[in-house]
Amino acid sequence: MAVTTTDAVLLRAHAYGETSRVLRFLTRDRGIVGVMARGVRSTKRGHGLATFASGRLTLYHKATRDLQTYKEFAVVSPRRGLGTDPLRLAAASVLADLVLRHGGDAEAGDLYDALAGALDRLEGTPPAAIAGVLLREGWGLVAELGYRPELQRCPLCGRELAPDEMGRFDFSQGGVRCADCATGGEGPRIGPGARLQVGALLAGAIPDDLERPRAHLQLLSDFITYHVAGSRPLDTFRILAALLPPEAT
Ligand SMILES: [Zn+2]
Numbered sequence: 001m002a003v004t005t006t007d008a009v010l011l012r013a014h015a016y017g018e019t020s021r022v023l024r025f026l027t028r029d030r031g032i033v034g035v036m037a038r039g040v041r042s043t044k045r046g047h048g049l050a051t052f053a054s055g056r057l058t059l060y061h062k063a064t065r066d067l068q069t070y071k072e073f074a075v076v077s078p079r080r081g082l083g084t085d086p087l088r089l090a091a092a093s094v095l096a097d098l099v100l101r102h103g104g105d106a107e108a109g110d111l112y113d114a115l116a117g118a119l120d121r122l123e124g125t126p127p128a129a130i131a132g133v134l135l136r137e138g139w140g141l142v143a144e145l146g147y148r149p150e151l152q153r154c155p156l157c158g159r160e161l162a163p164d165e166m167g168r169f170d171f172s173q174g175g176v177r178c179a180d181c182a183t184g185g186e187g188p189r190i191g192p193g194a195r196l197q198v199g200a201l202l203a204g205a206i207p208d209d210l211e212r213p214r215a216h217l218q219l220l221s222d223f224i225t226y227h228v229a230g231s232r233p234l235d236t237f238r239i240l241a242a243l244l245p246p247e248a249t
Contacts, residue, residue, distance in 0.1 A: 002060070003058065003059075003060055003061075003071065004059060006029040006056070006057055007027065007028040007029075007054065007056060007112060008026065008027040008054065008055065008056070008057035009054040009116055009119070010049060010050070010073070011024050011025060011026055011051070011052075011099065011100050012024040012096065013049060013051060015041065016036065018041070019038070019040070019042040020036065020038045020040065020041065021037045021041060021046070022034060022035070022036055023037055024100060026099050026100075026108065026111070027108070028112040029107055029108075030105055030106075030107070031104040031105040031108040032099070033057075033059070033068055033105070035057075035059050035067060035068045035069065035070040036067045036069060036070060037049070037070035038069075040070070045072075048074075049073060050075075050078060050080070050083075051083075051096070052079045052082050052083075052096065053075050053077065053079055054075070054076055054077045054079070054116055055073055055074045055075040055077070056072075056074045056076065058072040058074075077116075079119055079120070081123040081124070082119065082122060085127050085130075087127055087240070087244070088123070088125065088127065088130055090236060090240040090243050091130050091131075091240060092119055092122055093239070093240075094138065094234060094236045094237055094240055095115060095122070095134070095138065095141060096236075097234045097235070098138065098141055098142075098145075098224055098229075099141065101229045101234065102228045111141075114141055114144045118141065121133060122137065129206075131210075131213035131244060132206040132213060133206065134240070135201050135210070135213060135216050135217065135220060138224075139201045139202045139220060140201075140204065142220070142223065142224065142228070143202060145228065147223070147228070148174075148202060149174050149175055149198070149202075149223065150174060150175035150176070151176050151195050151198060151202075154175070154176070154177050154178035154181055155170060155174065155177065156170075156177055156178075156181040157178060157180065159178050159180070161176065161178050161195070164192050165178060166179055166182070166189060166190075166191050167189070167190050168181075168185040168187055168188070169185075169187035169189075169190050170185050170187050171187050171222065171223060171226035176195060187222075188218075188222070190219070193209075194215070194219075198216070198219070201216075212247045213244070214241065214247055217240070217244075221234065221237040224237075
């Protein structure tokens, strides 16, 4: 058993017995790590163990077991602002859920930096802008995980889509089918405007005309369900959708 210390962000915590917690972190050196933190509910050892906080995690590591043993978490960035608004909290939970569901125990430096940056940006976002920021950060993490969709070229025939062409998302191909190949596809239709918007979000920009984010959130949720979550949508998307203000029709 080795003592090891790594950068970590706490993604989820649940009570275990009277005094302990099971914690799930994304770590820089070991990807997703679960730890059993004994006694932290009753002593000051548990101070700072707030969801979405990041810092330096020290644990006793043994390769053959699922849950490692907690030693210490020295918080660097508590991110308390994420919990001050229900919608912001729900958006942060979607990002955490996406990373947790993807899993993996390999070194995860780029993913770690992407998630930490996304949570920092979300923390500073006013409620009215949260849906747009979540879409940008969500597509950014999807791309970081290796599932960036192809929006310009039809994955079936290889033809470049015209600027005004109606296409159809094909999740299994990771792209948008052209109008000629759209028949028989099962994914949602996507018009030229929405296709441009997804492209902008993937490039790190939030389009000015993103007035009705629900359809975009549904698309992101469906894409994540297909590629990452494995047939069942992330519960956190449903919670987020229930908190969004209604859209004019
Ligand atoms: Zn085609």
